[in-house]
Amino acid sequence: MTEADLVPVEPAPWASYQRRRAEGEIPFQRCDGCARSVFPPRVLCPHCGSIQLRWQESAGLGTVYSQTFVSGRDGGYHVLLVDLEEGFRVMASADDDAADYPLGARVRGRVATDSENADQEPRLVFSREAS
Structure with a gap:
């Protein structure tokens, strides 16, 4: 594992959450490590500790x-x-x-x-x- 592997994909997810919400989305994160939903927005997955979180939009x-x-x-x-x-x-x-x-x-x-x-x-x- 290198130092680059420990850098979060997004160091300030709350700003992205607010921007997406202002655009009319119901945003949440999905962990690429364990495939579970993550909400509220975080830097790392509370389920498995992965930093590989990506944004998705809920259907509501x-x-x-x-x-x-x-x-x-x-x-x-x-x-x-x-x-x-x-x-x-x-x-x-x-x-x-x-x-x-x-x-x-x-x-x-x-x-x-x-x-x-x-x-x-x-x-x-x-x-x-x-x-």
């Missing part, structure tokens, strides 16, 4: 793992934990009333921007998938 299809309501001054909002088909879990907003998202419900995610507040980061939003 998944299953509701959990949900909750976060109270706030503006009334609050629903939060979902979704297991995506590619093998990782994300936290996201519900597109409408989370009561319509029972555990195990099939959902489809998309990246939404807040048109009223351009300073806000793009957020992941899930909707019920048509049955």
Whole structure:
């Protein structure tokens, strides 16, 4: 093994993640060493320690793992934990009333921007998938 083999493919993956998210992707990394999904973005695989991580885009299809309501001054909002088909879990907003998202419900995610507040980061939003 040479010193070059120990240099991460991407030393600052969070910047690439944010750029891809701003472009409307649902990005994640896949490890070339063990073929497992890696999320959130990292420099090395938490499963096998490989530094050979490459970016992929999720189709956004998944299953509701959990949900909750976060109270706030503006009334609050629903939060979902979704297991995506590619093998990782994300936290996201519900597109409408989370009561319509029972555990195990099939959902489809998309990246939404807040048109009223351009300073806000793009957020992941899930909707019920048509049955």
